[in-house]
Each structure stands twice: as structure tokens, then as C-alpha cells.
Amino acid sequence: MQETRLDTARIQAARQMIDPIFRNTPLYRCEALKPDLGCAVSIKLETANPVRSFKARGTELVASLLDGNGSRAVVCASAGNLGQALAWSGRGRGLDVTVVASRFAPAAKLDRIRALDAKLELVDGDFDMARERAAAIARADGIRLVEDSLDIETCEGAATIGLELVETAPPFDAVLIALGGGALATGVGHVMKALAPDVEVICVQPLGAPAMTRSWRQRRVVTTDSTDTIADGVAGRCPIPAVLDDLLLVADDAVLVQESSIIAGMRMLLDHAGLVVEPSAALGIAAILEDRDRFAGRHVVTIVCGSNVDVDAYHRWVGAAPTRTP
Amino acid sequence: MQETRLDTARIQAARQMIDPIFRNTPLYRCEALKPDLGCAVSIKLETANPVRSFKARGTELVASLLDGNGSRAVVCASAGNLGQALAWSGRGRGLDVTVVASRFAPAAKLDRIRALDAKLELVDGDFDMARERAAAIARADGIRLVEDSLDIETCEGAATIGLELVETAPPFDAVLIALGGGALATGVGHVMKALAPDVEVICVQPLGAPAMTRSWRQRRVVTTDSTDTIADGVAGRCPIPAVLDDLLLVADDAVLVQESSIIAGMRMLLDHAGLVVEPSAALGIAAILEDRDRFAGRHVVTIVCGSNVDVDAYHRWVGAAPTRTP
Incomplete structure (x- = not known):
């Protein structure tokens, strides 16, 4: 492939500079999600650490x-x-x-x-x-x-998640990545294209904060005047040109999802995986919910990227008494 | 020490028989718990796997x-x-x-x-x-x-948690272990006494299901007629003699906690650690809440042993809109 700003050997070496407490995070199939989603879902959990995100x-x-x-x-x-x-x-x-x-x-x-x-x-x-x-x-x-996503360390740090995916996951078909500034997407995407090129790299952004997705689709920087989403972690208006260039090389798709799907995704992760997540971390599930046919029968990895959420807002979104799926 | 039924070398070897998806689980300091608890708390998280418990x-x-x-x-x-x-x-x-x-x-x-x-x-x-x-x-x-806790595999499997604690944790002063049948407590306790004898091994059981704790205190099997606790995972009435014998060798203390403390512990783990846990997994936090002086200034590991909880019951216990700690 054409070269991104990231370097696979440097990403390999970077692991030794990262406190082990943030590495080798859980990666496991969550079967309880399958009946509602129609596909096999594995969770890469980036929240069980002292800062509750991959950052x-x-x-x-x-x-x-x-x-x-x-x-x-x-x-x-x-x-x-x-x-x-x-x-x-x-x-x-x-x-x-x-x-x-x-x-x-x-x-x-x-x-x-x-x-x-x-x-x-x-x-x-x-x-x-x-x-x-x-x-x-x-x-x-x-x-x-x-500068998040522009500075290469932020991308290559996130990219170490990709190494763990290709080294430890059973074969999977697609990875769903929350798209904000692009560090996570370009990082993991770079590793996939370099080491597991058959895996589909799908970025997911809220409809209410679509600047990077629109930029990817139009292959040029598109900014927006405002954002309107509960997914605060990915709500940017001004994509960085160099990051877009990388994203164009590694993303197979970028999709936009509705707020209601993000909330439904958060609730599913609570009901079926026992996970409290921030809205950005539910983007992957939201993408499956909005396009079940695309994922039917496939094995999808979703990166649960953060769990820093105000508990009162969380309860407001997800509801006090979720109905159980029989 | 006098010998338990468990064998440290066999526990070491057992690791190779356990799917890696259940091993090397997250272990991290949760600083956000410190202001409310008055001690440093590290979480050993046994819920991020396909069955959401250590079992x-x-x-x-x-x-x-x-x-x-x-x-x-x-x-x-x-x-x-x-x-x-x-x-x-x-x-x-x-x-x-x-x-x-x-x-x-x-x-x-x-x-x-x-x-x-x-x-x-x-x-x-x-x-x-x-x-x-x-x-x-x-x-x-x-x-x-x-037979859970009687069969040596159930104890030695749980004991592999202990190996991970002594190998990867920064020095800690005490480990808080949910006490039910005793597999987790005798397993982790055995490893502590064998490899980290300075660590205080504290078992925690609900006041509403006190059979094993009473047995430990009286050094003979004490049964109860019934149990009354939301901590379903540890609610037994009839301790197993051989397990009690082991527990007497490895536990430094066994304490009983109130239901309200278990609920407060569940809520703290939600508010400050972003974790949904089943009641049994909050017993350690409950023990700290009931005896802050004992733990003040110390570094305590608590094993979050399970997250299989009915979401509607969880919401009923923990409340729809927890107040945030300022």
C-alpha cells in the first residue's frame, strides 16, 4: 500500500515504552450480543485501566x-x-x-x-x-x-491495539473503530493494512459530528460549523489534513450513525456485556444495528475505547430499567 | 505453614491448561475510589471474559x-x-x-x-x-x-489469580476476597501464604450468609438454616469440612458485611470505576466501607469476581440516578 505517516516497526518498538497496565487488554467474544446483532462480536476492552480509555x-x-x-x-x-x-x-x-x-x-x-x-x-x-x-x-x-491525531505518537500508541488484534484474535472479518480526530482509526487501520489486509477497516462517527467522515468520502477536508452528539469524545469540526491523508489509505469505509443507535448500543453493552461505556465506545455496535445485513454471519471486533461518562447522564440516556431481551 | 490440599507447583502448571482468555486479567489502581475509601485500592478484574466471572x-x-x-x-x-x-x-x-x-x-x-x-x-x-x-x-x-470448592481443580484454578497478583502487582498490604464455598479464598489465600506471606488475606461474606465465616471463627463447621442476601454467588448454608480446613490455614481474617454496604460498594464501583458488578464482587469494597480505620493508608487489592447480574435488579439496588461525589 501507499505509505502512511506511521511505521510498523516503530509501533512494534513503541510497546516497550508503554506501561504494561495499558497493554494486552482483554479481547473476547461476547456471545450474548449475537442474537440481537446477527453477527459474532468480539470486544477489545480499553477501559480496564487507570484512565479508562485507550489514550x-x-x-x-x-x-x-x-x-x-x-x-x-x-x-x-x-x-x-x-x-x-x-x-x-x-x-x-x-x-x-x-x-x-x-x-x-x-x-x-x-x-x-x-x-x-x-x-x-x-x-x-x-x-x-x-x-x-x-x-x-x-x-x-x-x-x-x-496534538491528538496529528502527533505521530498518539497514532502509533493507538496502533499498538492493532498489533494485539492481529496477534491474539481468532480470524475476524472486520474491525469497527470510533472515528474522531483519527488517531485510533489511522493507528489500528495502519496495522490492519500492513499485517492483516483482509480485515475490513470500518470507521464509525456520529451523524451529529460528521466532519472526518465527510472528508474521507470527498477525499478533501470538510469542516462543519458545529457538532450535535452525545459522543463527546469524537465531536470535532476541523479534520487535520495529514490525518485525513492517512485515513484515506487505511479505511475501507466510514459510516455515520444516529444518536438513537448510539444509545441502543450503550444499552446493549450494559445488558449483554455488563459494560458501562461512554457514547463513543458504542459507535461500533451502533453501526451494526444500523446495517445488520452488512455484518450478518461475520465476525466483527469492536474497540470499546472509553468509559469516562457522567453516571447521571448515562442513566438518563440508557434508562433506569432496561427491558431484558428474553 | 501447615499444608493445604493445594499445591503451588501444580497451580503454576495449571495455567497452561486454562484458555488464555481467562488469564492475565487487568490489575490496576483505581485512584478515584481513594477519596471515599481512605486507602489505595487496586482492582483485579475477573469479569472481562466470555463468562463474566473467574470461575x-x-x-x-x-x-x-x-x-x-x-x-x-x-x-x-x-x-x-x-x-x-x-x-x-x-x-x-x-x-x-x-x-x-x-x-x-x-x-x-x-x-x-x-x-x-x-x-x-x-x-x-x-x-x-x-x-x-x-x-x-x-x-x-x-x-x-x-463440586465447587471441594474439587481441587476449582480451588487451584482460582489460585492462578493469586499467581498473577504476586507476579504483577506493586507491593500491596491486603487482599479482599469474596467468601462463598471457599474456592476463591483458599486458592488465592494459598498462593499468598506460599509466595507473599506478608499480604493479609481477608475473606468477606454477607451477614445474611455467614456460615463459612462463622465456621472459620469457631474452627468447626457451622451451618445455617437459611440465607438472606442479594449476593447470590456466595449464599451457601453448608460449608465443606475439607475446605474449612484449608481456609483455617490461609485466611488471616473473615468478616461479615451488611447488605447496605454491598449496595454502596456496587454503587462506588459504578460511579468511580465504571464497573457494573454483581453483589458478590462488591464485598471487598463493602468491607473497607465498614472498617475504614483498618485500611487507612494501606494498599488493598480487591478481586472483582463476577458481573452476571440482572440489569433490572441492579438498577433497583444501585438506583437510577446516583449522586456524584464532588
């Missing part, structure tokens, strides 16, 4: 490299999970971590960023406004700016 | 050995999790599995046993009545009876 795979690389070159401060914009992960990775290495986030981000995410000793600055706007503010801080203070 | 570690051993000696049928009594695990392990090896359970067991557990192609027989009584019926079936049909 620390990338921040471990960032922080290791900064620590190695003597840097002592770092700043990032975050929808919440990257900031929490960078705070965790930075704290362990004595780095001063500043996180810029939207004041509308889930309280669960903001609380944890503060609890991990990071400096948290809130902007009165969305994630893309936080990106601008983080860049300004980096310029003013002369410190490293971590 | 398959033991049934993998049972089924491997049966398969190896040409047996084709097996029966067990189960509160729900052992039966599901035996069904899973047996199905993969072509064994005919019969499970006897109480008709009052959670529907979520019974449904999964049926879905895994086991023959399910329900008794109009509790777990100890199911044990009698399973023994009768084994005698009548001349097939292997698996």
Missing part, C-alpha cells in the same frame, strides 16, 4: 520521549480522555501537564484531569476552540504541544 | 482433565457462575454438561447457562438443595460430579 497508549509514548529529552512541561487540548491520560503519564515522570478542555466536557473527565494534578484550563467553546487555546499556550510558554 | 479458571482445568481421560459428561450444582463456566469449558471440548441450579438464581445466569448448550435443571430450593440433586444425578448416571 494512555499514546501519552505514554509522548511522556517517555519528553522525559528522555529533558522537557519538563507539556500542554494539550482534549475532549477529556487525552487530557486524563497525559496527566497520568506526565505525573509519573514529573512533567508539568496543562490540559485545555471545553467547559461543556463531561464532569467525570474534568474531575479526573484535576485529580491527576494537571493544570486544567476551560474554554467557553468546543474542542476545536480548546485546540486553538492550547496552541497559544504552547507558543507563549515555549513548551511542547501535544 | 472458568477452574472449569478449564476440570474440562481439560475430563477430555484427557475420555469422559464425555459432567454435572455440577451452581449458584450460576460455575455452571456458566463449566458450560463454556465443556462445550469447547464436546462434553455433555448438566447444571443444577436454584430456580431463584438470577435470570441472567440461568439464561447464559442455557445459551451455552448446557442442560439446565432447576430445583425449587437453594444452592445446597441443588448440590444434593447434582450428586444424585452423578450417582444415577455414573458421571463426574464437579
Whole structure:
């Protein structure tokens, strides 16, 4: 294939720089999902770790490299999970971590960023406004700016999930990946195309935050004026050109799903897998729900990428007394 | 120490007989629990696998050995999790599995046993009545009876959790273990006493099902007439003498907790760890809640042993809209 910015050998080597607590995560068939979905579903669970998302795979690389070159401060914009992960990775290495986030981000995410000793600055706007503010801080203070999905460590950290999939999963037909900025999708997608090219790489984004999917379809950056989705972790308006270029090389498809399907997916993961997940982590199930015929009889891996969710909002979405499937 | 029925070398070897999907489970510090509990808590998560409990570690051993000696049928009594695990392990090896359970067991557990192609027989009584019926079936049909906690495979399978704790955990001070029949407690306890004797082994049982704890305290088998607890997975009335003998050698303490503490523990694991667990899996947190001074400033591992819970009952216990801790 044409080359992405990612490098498979570097991804292999990266594993040694990531705390083992974030690696070799559970991967297992969840048979209880099959009757409702019509296909075999395996879960790659990225939430059973100290930051409850996959993002620390990338921040471990960032922080290791900064620590190695003597840097002592770092700043990032975050929808919440990257900031929490960078705070965790930075704290362990004595780095001063500043996180810029939207004041509308889930309280669960903001609380944890503060609890991990990071400096948290809130902007009165969305994630893309936080990106601008983080860049300004980096310029003013002369410190490293971590840009999610653009910085290669964030993509190659996420890509280590792909290595685990190809090494330990029984043969599977497709992988469903939440699509936001693109680090997870380009990371896992790169590894699939390099090492398991028969696996279909399907990115999933909410209809209410479709910028990257539209960009992928039109093969050029398409921005949107706003986002409207509960899937806060993937709600961006301004795709990064270099990330889109990579995504064009590794994604076989990018699909958009409705909010109601995301909620139905969250509820299925609760009812049939016993998992509380944040909306972004239910995108894969939502994609199956919206196109059962496409997946019928196949074996699909979905990456459960985060579980940082406000419990009260979760109950509001998923409902207090889900009906059981007989 | 005096010798239990368990053998450390055999436990080491047992790991190779257990499907890797059940081994090397997540073990991580959950810092968000610390403010409310006053101690460092690490979670050993035994729910992210195809049967959502630790029980398959033991049934993998049972089924491997049966398969190896040409047996084709097996029966067990189960509160729900052992039966599901035996069904899973047996199905993969072509064994005919019969499970006897109480008709009052959670529907979520019974449904999964049926879905895994086991023959399910329900008794109009509790777990100890199911044990009698399973023994009768084994005698009548001349097939292997698996007796949870008595059969050494069930204890040594559970004991592999202990190996993972001593090999991968940062030093910790105590391990909190749900106490039912005793397989988990004697298994993990044996390994701790053999390989990490400074770790305090604390068993936790509901006040409403105190038979084994009372037996441990009185150093003789004490039975009860009934049980009254939501923690269905540990609700037995008739401790097994040989298991009590082992428990007396490996447990440093056995404590009883109230139902309200179990519910509070379940809610904390949801609010602060994003985990839906069955009541038995919250016993460790309940023990901390009831005796904060004992654990203050220490590092405690709690084994989250199962997540097979009826979602409607879960919501009824934990509440629809938990308040967030500021």
C-alpha cells in the first residue's frame, strides 16, 4: 500500500515504552450480543485501566520521549480522555501537564484531569476552540504541544491495539473503530493494512459530528460549523489534513450513525456485556444495528475505547430499567 | 505453614491448561475510589471474559482433565457462575454438561447457562438443595460430579489469580476476597501464604450468609438454616469440612458485611470505576466501607469476581440516578 505517516516497526518498538497496565487488554467474544446483532462480536476492552480509555497508549509514548529529552512541561487540548491520560503519564515522570478542555466536557473527565494534578484550563467553546487555546499556550510558554491525531505518537500508541488484534484474535472479518480526530482509526487501520489486509477497516462517527467522515468520502477536508452528539469524545469540526491523508489509505469505509443507535448500543453493552461505556465506545455496535445485513454471519471486533461518562447522564440516556431481551 | 490440599507447583502448571482468555486479567489502581475509601485500592478484574466471572479458571482445568481421560459428561450444582463456566469449558471440548441450579438464581445466569448448550435443571430450593440433586444425578448416571470448592481443580484454578497478583502487582498490604464455598479464598489465600506471606488475606461474606465465616471463627463447621442476601454467588448454608480446613490455614481474617454496604460498594464501583458488578464482587469494597480505620493508608487489592447480574435488579439496588461525589 501507499505509505502512511506511521511505521510498523516503530509501533512494534513503541510497546516497550508503554506501561504494561495499558497493554494486552482483554479481547473476547461476547456471545450474548449475537442474537440481537446477527453477527459474532468480539470486544477489545480499553477501559480496564487507570484512565479508562485507550489514550494512555499514546501519552505514554509522548511522556517517555519528553522525559528522555529533558522537557519538563507539556500542554494539550482534549475532549477529556487525552487530557486524563497525559496527566497520568506526565505525573509519573514529573512533567508539568496543562490540559485545555471545553467547559461543556463531561464532569467525570474534568474531575479526573484535576485529580491527576494537571493544570486544567476551560474554554467557553468546543474542542476545536480548546485546540486553538492550547496552541497559544504552547507558543507563549515555549513548551511542547501535544496534538491528538496529528502527533505521530498518539497514532502509533493507538496502533499498538492493532498489533494485539492481529496477534491474539481468532480470524475476524472486520474491525469497527470510533472515528474522531483519527488517531485510533489511522493507528489500528495502519496495522490492519500492513499485517492483516483482509480485515475490513470500518470507521464509525456520529451523524451529529460528521466532519472526518465527510472528508474521507470527498477525499478533501470538510469542516462543519458545529457538532450535535452525545459522543463527546469524537465531536470535532476541523479534520487535520495529514490525518485525513492517512485515513484515506487505511479505511475501507466510514459510516455515520444516529444518536438513537448510539444509545441502543450503550444499552446493549450494559445488558449483554455488563459494560458501562461512554457514547463513543458504542459507535461500533451502533453501526451494526444500523446495517445488520452488512455484518450478518461475520465476525466483527469492536474497540470499546472509553468509559469516562457522567453516571447521571448515562442513566438518563440508557434508562433506569432496561427491558431484558428474553 | 501447615499444608493445604493445594499445591503451588501444580497451580503454576495449571495455567497452561486454562484458555488464555481467562488469564492475565487487568490489575490496576483505581485512584478515584481513594477519596471515599481512605486507602489505595487496586482492582483485579475477573469479569472481562466470555463468562463474566473467574470461575472458568477452574472449569478449564476440570474440562481439560475430563477430555484427557475420555469422559464425555459432567454435572455440577451452581449458584450460576460455575455452571456458566463449566458450560463454556465443556462445550469447547464436546462434553455433555448438566447444571443444577436454584430456580431463584438470577435470570441472567440461568439464561447464559442455557445459551451455552448446557442442560439446565432447576430445583425449587437453594444452592445446597441443588448440590444434593447434582450428586444424585452423578450417582444415577455414573458421571463426574464437579463440586465447587471441594474439587481441587476449582480451588487451584482460582489460585492462578493469586499467581498473577504476586507476579504483577506493586507491593500491596491486603487482599479482599469474596467468601462463598471457599474456592476463591483458599486458592488465592494459598498462593499468598506460599509466595507473599506478608499480604493479609481477608475473606468477606454477607451477614445474611455467614456460615463459612462463622465456621472459620469457631474452627468447626457451622451451618445455617437459611440465607438472606442479594449476593447470590456466595449464599451457601453448608460449608465443606475439607475446605474449612484449608481456609483455617490461609485466611488471616473473615468478616461479615451488611447488605447496605454491598449496595454502596456496587454503587462506588459504578460511579468511580465504571464497573457494573454483581453483589458478590462488591464485598471487598463493602468491607473497607465498614472498617475504614483498618485500611487507612494501606494498599488493598480487591478481586472483582463476577458481573452476571440482572440489569433490572441492579438498577433497583444501585438506583437510577446516583449522586456524584464532588
